[in-house]
Amino acid sequence: MAVGGHTMNKTLGISLILTGALLAGGCATKKYVQQTAAPIQSKVDQVSDQANKQGTSIEEARKDIERHETGINAAKERAISAENQAKEAMTAAQKADQNAMTAQGAADKNGREISSLRDSVNTTLGNLDDYKLQAETVVPFGFNRDVLTDEAKEQLDQFVKEHATAKRYFITIEGFTDKTGTKAYNDELSRRRAGHVMAYLITQHNIPVFRVQDVGLGNEKPADTGRNRAARAKNRRVEIRLFSADQSLTLATK
Structure with missing residues (x-):
């Protein structure tokens, strides 16, 4: 009975030692993982956040570009319209100038004819x-x-x-x-x-x-x-x- 009890006690002690070792090892592994993985996860989260921010910035930049392009196109259309109006105004001005010259020529001709008629009347009468x-x-x-x-x-x-x-x-x-x-x-x-x-x-x-x-x-x-x-x-x-x-x-x- 004494021998058997000694053996049992020895076996129980070994089991306790192994269990403690395993527990100690498990705690060490978990701590290692936490110490190693947490910074990595933080980096990943940071990169992801930056990527999201960059994505938002890119989208905003794209929208800004589209707004600028819309403004540029509108400005081009206004410029083309203004140019066409300027051409029409120039054409109208040239036509008016030509009409004025024609009218002046007719007035000069009428003046000469009236003068000639007056001279003729004076001569005749x-x-x-x-x-x-x-x-x-x-x-x-x-x-x-x-x-x-x-x-x-x-x-x-x-x-x-x-x-x-x-x-x-x-x-x-x-x-x-x-x-x-x-x-x-x-x-x-x-x-x-x-x-x-x-x-x-x-x-x-x-x-x-x-x-x-x-x-x-x-x-x-x-x-x-x-x-x-x-x-x-x-x-x-x-x-x-x-x-x-x-x-x-x-x-x-x-």
Whole structure:
């Protein structure tokens, strides 16, 4: 019994020693792991955090770049629009300048023509005492009519043809009516009659405007003071007279 108890005690002691060693070894291993792994994990966490921050920074940088690109594109579009507007403004300015030059040229031309016309009038009418009645004709009109008939046009054509050699001359045209109607109406009607004769001479025979003068006298200065139809017909007329300073012309009456 003594021997067996000694052996058992020895075995138990060895077991306790081994268990303590194992426990000591386990504690040492865990501590080692903690001491070694913790810094590594910290580094990993730090790197991961930095990576996350860098990722965020990169994303923000990308968004900033996109915003800048958007701003640049908008600026380019505004620049292109401004350039187009500048080109349009330049074109409009050039056109306006050209129009101004054209208008100035026309004004200069008109000024020269007016000056020439004034000189011609002064020369032509410089001495009215030299102008004598050289020819006259009377164009009849129908009742309440102011349009030239074919016969009236032929009469005017013949009048101009017979005196085409006149150089220094002017023509007077006086329109008249009969006494039918109001004074205001007759005055207007007589002006229309004289105006149509004047327009025909200018447009169909190229007589200068400054050589022709027309006037409407209504029912004044009647050619016939009678009250019958024949007298009224004589009063519906336009009298055309040619005055000339050309001594070679002789008086002709139609």
